[in-house]
Amino acid sequence: MTVIIWDHRAGLLGADKQATQSDLVRRVTKIRRIRDHLCAAAGDWDQAQEMFKWFEDGANPAEAPPCIRHKEDWVAFVAITPDKRVLKYERSPLPMDFTEAAVSDGWYVFGSGRDFAIGALAAGADIYTALDIVARFCCNCGNGHDIFSIHE
Numbered sequence: 001m002t003v004i005i006w007d008h009r010a011g012l013l014g015a016d017k018q019a020t021q022s023d024l025v026r027r028v029t030k031i032r033r034i035r036d037h038l039c040a041a042a043g044d045w046d047q048a049q050e051m052f053k054w055f056e057d058g059a060n061p062a063e064a065p066p067c068i069r070h071k072e073d074w075v076a077f078v079a080i081t082p083d084k085r086v087l088k089y090e091r092s093p094l095p096m097d098f099t100e101a102a103v104s105d106g107w108y109v110f111g112s113g114r115d116f117a118i119g120a121l122a123a124g125a126d127i128y129t130a131l132d133i134v135a136r137f138c139c140n141c142g143n144g145h146d147i148f149s150i151h152e
Contacts (some may be wrong), residue, residue, distance in 0.1 A: 001140025002030060002042035003113030004078060006086060007127040008102040011150040013038040014082055014127045016113065016135060018043050018143035027143050036082045038148050042111040043075035051077040051089065065092035076110055080150055113141035 005014045009131040019104045028080040030048070034056050041048035046068035054065050055077070067075055069091060086102045086108070087095035102108040107127075109117045113134035120130040127147060135142035 001118050001138075002111035002139065003131070003134045003141045004016055004030065004042055004109065005042045005117050005121070005127050005130055006080060006085060006102060006108040007099050007106070008108065009106050010085075010127065011084060012127050013040060013078075013150070014131050014145055014147040015040050015042075015111075016141040016143060016145050020140065021045075025143060029146055031083070031146050031148050033152075034147065035077075038150055039041075039078065041075055041077045045075050047073060047075040048077070051075050055079060059149070061093035068093055077088050078110070078150060079107075082150065086152060101137040111141070113138040116141075 001020060003016050011137040013031055017027050019026040019028045028045065028123055032052055041051055041053065050065035050067050068089065076088065079087045086098040087107045088098055089095050098108050107121050116134045116137050117130045119122060120133040125133065
């Protein structure tokens with residue numbers, strides 16, 4: 001389970017570090033810089049690796065990994081472009097563009113900790129505080145966090 005937060009105004013992408021396999025908790029980095037994009041994944045960690053590799057190889061829709069269309073297991077993948085467009089892939093090799101929502105709200109959030117993060121951000125928290133609040137209240141998120149800047 002995961003929380004991914006894109007702070008559109010600050011140009012920061014943050015994610016918790018918890019990966020859970022049954023009752024075992026692992027520490028992972030869910031954000032990567034690929035082809036000048038900031039990318040993050042939520043969902044099945046093995047399938048997330050397929051999505052990172054596919055995006056690294058150019059994200060050709062005809063070469064999308066099978067997991068992208070799987071109906072039972074899933075992965076949600078976001079790519080933030082250098083000009084701060086928010087492109088989310090979930091069950092399709094064609095991205096959904098959530099840039100308008102990110103510009104309007106100031107952020108874009110997904111994952112199991114989404115509701116906690118949205119509440120924190122809507123109340124005026126910055127990305128650092130929002131990630132801390134999610135870790136405190138969402139049992140499926142935590143184990144530290146990473147924050148990457150689009151400007152680096």
